[in-house]
Amino acid sequence: MNILLTGSSGWLGRFLAPLLRAAGHHVVGVDVAPGADTQVIGSVADRAVIDRAFADHAIEAVIHAGGLHKPDIARYPAQAFIDVNVTGTLNLLEAARAAGHDRFVFTSTTSLMISRAIRDEAGDAAVWLDxxxxxIEPxxxxxxxxxxxEQLCRLAxxxxxxxxxxxxxxxFFPEDDDTHGDPPGENLKANEFLNRRLTVEDAARAHVAALDAAxxxxxxxxxxxxxxxxxxxxxxxxxxxxxxxxxRHFPDAPALYAARGWRLPDTIGRVYDSGAIQRDLGFGFDTDFAAVLxxxxxxxxxxxxxxxxxxSPKERPLAPQE
Incomplete structure (x- = not known):
């Protein structure tokens, strides 16, 4: 199929585009920043960009992985989030419907499930999220x-x-957390495989599985x-x-962490349960906390x-023109 992939220059896009090609698809990347897998430079908020991409490349399915993310809150006004994340999604859904598509994959986030109460972790037990x-109170x-x-997708x-x-x-982002610096870097990411993280490779594989199963x-x-x-x-x-x-689950974890100079978390306030995608789509993750250990x-x-x-490529200054 001819797949329109938004966010093709981003972190997920650079892993997802090669997987799609390996599965026999032709990938047409759309992004505001140039990249190896980006053929169309422009914003999903611009309907003309989307319509032109569909017409020029005979698009047959969409993976909408692009958008503004949580760290962008410090860089962009609220209206930009509405334009890109909401209007951009509507533009793609309407173009897909007009083209008679039978599948659409949307990259959302577990972050929207975290209300202020859950974020504050004031309860006496970890919140189990499925x-x-x-x-839902973002x-x-x-x-x-x-x-x-997401609701636009449901209505479509x-x-x-x-x-x-x-x-x-x-x-699955590679950079340091924008709000938490303790424990640092790799230690924090390793801990998060217990309850809230995955590799970018597994994220990309999940998108291919979703495309097939839609x-x-x-x-x-x-x-x-x-x-x-x-x-x-x-x-x-x-x-x-x-x-x-x-x-109790991993008896040698304390010693392995100590040898690395790392710390296990003292408390965990929420756990994401990905059992449904494993059951419904038969999807298997390649990396978990056991793999880290x-x-x-x-x-x-x-x-x-x-x-x-x-x-992020969209935040990098363009190279000077010769």
Whole structure:
């Protein structure tokens, strides 16, 4: 198929485009920044850009992975989030419907599930989050616009029969956290594989699986995060003494972490459960917390990306023209 991939110059796009080509698809990338897999430079908020891409490249399906993200809150006004994340999604859905498409994949975020109350972690147990969790009360403009875009996807299915899979992805960015610096870098990312992170490679593979499954799913929303080793019964102890729960599941974790100079989390306030995508789509994650420990145990390279110097292509200055 001729696949329109938005966000093709970004972190996910650089991994997703090659996977799509390997699966036999022709990829047409759309992004505001140039990149190796970007053929169309422009914003999804500009309907003319989308219509031209569809007409020029005979687009047959869409993976909408582009958009403004949580760190962009510090750089862009609320209206930009509405223009890109909401209007941009509507432009793509309407173009896909007009073209008679039978599948559409939308990259959403687990962040929209986190209300201020959940963010404050004031309860006496970790919050267990799956596709049935609610009510959805996003705490910032990023979450609000992503949730609005999800609802546009739902309406496109209900009103026009467009098959849509929404993927609420956990964290897979390579840069340091924009709000938390302790524990630092790699240690924090390793910890997050327990409850809220996945590799960018697994994120890309999930999108390909969603593209294949969309006609069978009809409409579906799936959390995409590395399988947690915990059960709901662990929730209270995770909040009180997460390190003890981790050591019970992984007896050598404390020693492996100590040898690296790392710290296990003292408390875990929320857990994302990705069981539905594993059951419904038969999707298997390649990397989980056990894989992180295996790398530590064997002295191997860590199975996730960490690049504190990473800057999104849309934020990089253009090279001077010769």
């Amino acid at each position: 596709e049935s969790s609610g009510p 705490r910032n403009i990023y979450g609000v616009t992503k949730y609005a875009a 299915h209900l009103e026009h029969g467009l098959n849509v899979v929404v993927l609420r992805t956990g964290r 006609p069978l799913v009809g409409f579906g929303t799936y959390i995409v995060s590395a399988p947690t080793p915990f059960a709901r019964a662990d929730a209270t102890e995770l909040k009180r003494d997460a390190a003890a729960v981790i050591a 295996a790398a530590l145990r064997n002295g191997a390279r860590l199975p996730f990306a960490h690049d504190p110097r990473y800057v």
